[in-house]
Amino acid sequence: MATSDQRKFLATTDWSINDLGEPSYSSDRLPAFRDGLTSNPDGYDLHLFVNVSWVPSATTEPVIEFTPSFVWWLGLITRSNETMYRTNHAGRDEEVVEIVRPNPGEYEVRVNARHLRKYLAARSMSLVIQHAHSRADDSVHEARIDLEIRTKDAAFAYTAWDAYRGPGFVAQLVGKQAVLPFASAGEHPDDLQRPERFQSFIVDIDPSTGDEVRLSCERDEANYLTPVFFDTDVLTRYRDNPDRYTVLRTDVSCHGRWAIDVDINGANLVQVWLGHLIRLPETEREHWLTHNVPPNGGITITRSVRDLAGQWVEDERPDPARLRRAKAELIEAFTGYFGESLYKQLGPADLRAFDALALCTNPTEGQSDNGVMVLSKGIVDALDVKTLRESSGADTNSPSLACLQLLVENLGADPNGLVGPLRQLQGIRSAGSAHMKGTKFTTALSAAGLNSLQPDKQFETIVDRVTMALQGLSELFRRTPPQV
Incomplete structure (x- = not known):
């Protein structure tokens, strides 16, 4: 539902959606075929987000499907256990959808609120959740109860009355609530919509005080080729996940996301140029920062000749x-x-x-x-x-x-x-x-x-x-x- 139509939708507490998720054909309307992805019951468009349907020939459990735009925009990948995740621009997995089936025929769908609200912002829409809950007990009440609860994001009606043909009371809660989008989605799902933060890395030790000298990795031509050093454990997370990362003696890359040139010197430290750290996503630089160490061992001859002198030399080191x-x-x-x-x-x-x-x-x-x-x-x-x-x-x-x-x-x-x-x-x-x-x-x-x-x-x-x-x-x- 478009965010601008939220007030109209919440004007009533009764359900407004009956045909979403159900493709149909009728010869008395145009267009005759309805794909079940949109509906216009009261003069404004409603769009399908998630649908639950029974497909007896395929499974004994209800099938849960999300609208393709949600899956495509976030780049969701479905696991065999029905959970859905995405890989962010830093190459890390983020859980987005969890489906819990506690008992046969029962299900619960959980969606990460941050990713959901970003998606809604990208479509300028609000998500509508419709409720219908009833309960009966043996309590006795003399009068019928009718209540309404209304806010700018929800509309509920509560009714309780004497049970028909028997003792006790029956209560029913019916209504709708809206999940609001963020103020803005940004250009893509990983857009933080704030200025990028540039970490400062150790590049030297002050000889007079012993204090660490740090420089920001923000692009600065004067400091671009300043060497920065890390313990080799900085590469362990990448080496241990070869399906996601490639680790060579000369570079590390996350498939389709980022890559950075590296070298390993005689002191067994990973050396990177300060100006190259900007190639890493901001969140990934935090990982490197925890492994940053003072300079030791210097720059290898191979690295110096290739990057500083601009000449190609064959690297004969173990690799x-x-x-x-x-x-x-x-x-x-x-x-x-x-x-x-x-x-x-x-x-x-x-x-x-x-x-x-x-x-x-x-x-x-x-x-x-x-x-x-x-x-x-x-x-x-x-x-x-x-x-x-x-x-x-x-x-x-x-x-x-x-x-x-x-x-x-x-x-x-x-x-x-x-x-x-x-x-x-x-x-x-x-x-x-x-x-x-x-x-x-x-x-x-x-x-x-x-x-x-x-x-x-x-x-x-x-x-x-x-x-x-x-x-x-x-x-x-x-x-x-x-x-x-």
Whole structure:
């Protein structure tokens, strides 16, 4: 209902809507077909918001549907349990609709008031809720009761009378209330309709006092390339949600929402340019602010040459993205040599995990264990053992890494550097990451020379070694003349 028609609608307490949500056809009116989305009972338009209907062929429970404009404007996504949520511009989920079914045939629809009132403001409408409640009891009253309650937002009539053909009293409450829109909706559902707040970040320490020096992230060309530092845990929330975020050594992005360039320096801190923080939504900057730390470790050479000198240099530091490129190049080189692929296709879930694999963002064993398992599936488990047996001449019972080692030896190369890192990966995964840790896991780490490192650095080292092994295998297959 248009907000301007609210007074007309609330002039009576009786229900005014009888045909919304019910498409119909009649030959005595124009247009003959009514879609059930609008109604005009008293000279003003009413629009459907939510409809509850029984569809016996589809379900034994009533079906609850919202008008498409509400779903589309907020970009609502429906879960299997009927709840509806949206993803805001910062990439976070916001609950909007909850449907509760306490007993068969019963239902309760709950809608987030803030999102509802923003939607109403966008359409310049008020939402009307119609009520009809009745109750009977054994109490005795001598007189009939008739009351009306009216405000600018509601109109109710209460009536109570002697029960027909029996003792007791019957009471009924009938009426309507309006849910008002906000004063303004803004340009989109995430519009805060106020000036943006620009947080101030630590950029230095005053040498004379030890106090933190802070600068606002509001655009200022003089301070645009001022380095700002964060602990790596700032990236954990993104690394732990690969369906929503992509974490690389060079940037972090929320799919379709925002992206920011980053770097990780020798002190294991995430470095960002002050001027780039404006690329983050205001609410997301609050998360980064909690992980902001004083400068330490400086800016890497790679970052300096690329961003300050404007020259491209290859980044040779450990990086799962670099590892994925190395695997792709190995597949191409092996296929060019043998005419068959070295790897089987990963299943959808394993492929998503491998494509989203990132460096650890904290020193917990959980992150490292998960990374080792994903890496092992993508690099070792996915090897096509049948192809390797045929290309190496190994017997039919040889496992994939034994076949790969024999193939490397057949081509005159040293398998220690080309297959050894893959064996280390498989050994660490088998001894601990996929099972209960014990002496075998400690032995596997010691054999790989990793026992003195924190779990995050262990994983980083494994990624680096496997990457170099894959690159070495690619070079081997490219430089060796194909067998005739």
